[in-house]
Amino acid sequence: MRVLEAVALAKRFGPVTAVEEVSLTVAPGEIVGLLGPNGAGKSTTLHMILGLITPDSGSIHMFGQELSRHRTEVLSRINFAASYVDLPGVLHVREVLDSFARLYGLRRPRVRVAEVVELLDLGRLCRRRVMELSSGQRTRVQLAKALINEPSLLILDEPTANLDPDAGDRIRNLLVQVARENGRSMLITSHNMQEVERMCDRVHFMSGGRIVAGGSAAELTGVYGAASLEEVFLKVARS
Numbered sequence: 001m002r003v004l005e006a007v008a009l010a011k012r013f014g015p016v017t018a019v020e021e022v023s024l025t026v027a028p029g030e031i032v033g034l035l036g037p038n039g040a041g042k043s044t045t046l047h048m049i050l051g052l053i054t055p056d057s058g059s060i061h062m063f064g065q066e067l068s069r070h071r072t073e074v075l076s077r078i079n080f081a082a083s084y085v086d087l088p089g090v091l092h093v094r095e096v097l098d099s100f101a102r103l104y105g106l107r108r109p110r111v112r113v114a115e116v117v118e119l120l121d122l123g124r125l126c127r128r129r130v131m132e133l134s135s136g137q138r139t140r141v142q143l144a145k146a147l148i149n150e151p152s153l154l155i156l157d158e159p160t161a162n163l164d165p166d167a168g169d170r171i172r173n174l175l176v177q178v179a180r181e182n183g184r185s186m187l188i189t190s191h192n193m194q195e196v197e198r199m200c201d202r203v204h205f206m207s208g209g210r211i212v213a214g215g216s217a218a219e220l221t222g223v224y225g226a227a228s229l230e231e232v233f234l235k236v237a238r239s
């Protein structure tokens with residue numbers, strides 16, 4: 001069974017057509033990239049899949065269930081991280097993670113919080129307030145929060161955008177490890193084509209609200225006669 005199947009999604013904001021006829025799938029354990037230039041419609045697509053905004057038309061099924069009809073059940077099995085989503089700044093990191101563990105109704109919240117603290121190397125940040133953290137440190141807290149309910153589908157909007165090269169590399173390795181070892185699926189947007197080549201099994205390119213190309217990095221570089229995914233991006237974005 002597919003983890004995600006979105007069919008013919010469309011969304012307009014007044015005169016702006018943000019997304020049109022977008023269909024995509026994610027299989028169990030698969031990491032899928034959603035790429036495209038600024039304003040292509042990537043975040044709008046993710047926000048529809050997350051149930052944050054309602055599509056004008058189209059359908060979204062996750063784990064075989066339609067999102068609009070089984071919202072609570074479906075959303076309890078996914079999670080999301082993006083640098084533009086604020087965490088409560090006055091809370092300590094530990095309090096944030098404890099709160100989300102309780103919100104998700106985890107059976108052993110303390111154990112899971114300890115696991116994600118270890119996974120994201122947050123031990124020294126646990127007693128600090130979120131508002132005191134650097135943007136890269138906040139990103140790690142966001143990812144810990146996103147993993148706390150052991151989601152079957154993790155949706156990440158530019159997961160390493162604020163991280164230095166070393167931290168970015170560690171997080172990429174960690175996410176791939178989590179996907180491979182635990183069979184978690186991921187849908188990721190990124191402007192870092194090396195990251196996408198490193199992490200993603202398949203990608204969809206969006207432009208002007210539509211999906212205009214798709215496949216593995218090897219397939220796309222072959223089809224476009226390009227040396228890298230970055231070159232494919234430039235060809236797609238400029239065509």
Ligand SMILES: Nc1ncnc2c1ncn2[C@@H]1O[C@H](COP(=O)(O)OP(=O)(O)OP(=O)(O)O)[C@@H](O)[C@H]1O
Binds near residue numbers: 016017018037
């Ligand atoms: N709430 C909104 N109201 C009006 N227009 C919106 C809204 N959200 C998005 N848009 C418009 O929809 C289009 C797609 O935006 P979206 O944020 O999905 O693009 P994106 O591919 O995620 O871009 P970026 O790479 O810059 O994050 C843009 O033209 C944007 O201005």
